[in-house]
Amino acid sequence: MSYKNCPNCEKKMDGLLTSRHILSESTTTIINSFHSPKSEAYCNSCGINIIAEKKVLVDSAKASLMSEIETLIGAIPIITIQQPIKWDYRILGLISAQSISGTGFLSELSGSWADFTGGQSSTLANKVSSGEDICKKKLRLTCALHGGNAIIGTDIDYSEVGGGKGMLMVCMAGTAVNVKLNNEDFDSKTERLELLASKVKELNALPNLNHSEYYS
Structure with a gap:
């Protein structure tokens, strides 16, 4: 679908001084999985900023969970x-x-x-x-x-x-x-192993926002 304005930020998609384009459908799906309100599409201007802001939060959450996981893995025989x-x-x-x-x-x-x-x-x-x-x-x-x-x-x-x-x-x-x-x-070890499994599940549930394709 062709857009004259970004459905999310409403900025113009074409012009002499702009180089905006609509991000791919797969990237839109990723953004809508954590962003509210959802949009039918995002341009590279607003979409990349949304992903970058979320990535900071996700990376912090991952680091915290990995630290907790490393304190629990000693229970694994x-x-x-x-x-x-x-x-x-x-x-x-x-x-x-x-x-x-x-x-x-x-x-x-x-x-x-x-x-x-x-x-x-x-x-x-x-x-x-x-x-x-x-x-x-x-x-x-x-x-x-x-x-x-x-x-x-x-x-x-x-x-x-x-x-x-x-x-x-x-x-x-x-x-x-x-x-x-x-x-x-x-x-x-049951309590520690159950907590470990819970932390790993939380880690796996976090979105992976490292793919360069999300930013193009």
Whole structure:
């Protein structure tokens, strides 16, 4: 449909000093999903401003929810068992996480000395432990955002990467599942896992306003 004026802001659509155009129908649908009063169309002048203002609010809400989610994901169990007994669960899919960190000159020196003396390098051990913690956090977050509340069949691997440059890679992979929380194994975690699921649902309900097509 051709418009002489924007149905929303009523500004002229053509003229010597204007470059206004009507945004796409899909963008109009997105705007009308959160803007009131609704309009049959928006021009790039008013529509983009509406989206930009909403995006600030949405990004703030997302950041707040992600912060809450990260405080709750510790309740998600990570186990190596493939089929836990008495768990009634739905498989969501394979998830993985990686951590890559430099061992550093002092770490290499410490490791070489420990190797020479037959001892253990606490510096390198801490690097490995830190890599594991990072992977666990990433794995739990991915699981939660996929609607899961447990990770089974978990495997962990270690390797050196970077062609001898002292880069340590820790990889973890497992299967994200959604477990019915009427199981005694989850008694102490049920409340936190239910709250986690609620926060993820709120996050997923927020509109995605990052697509560049909305602004054209």
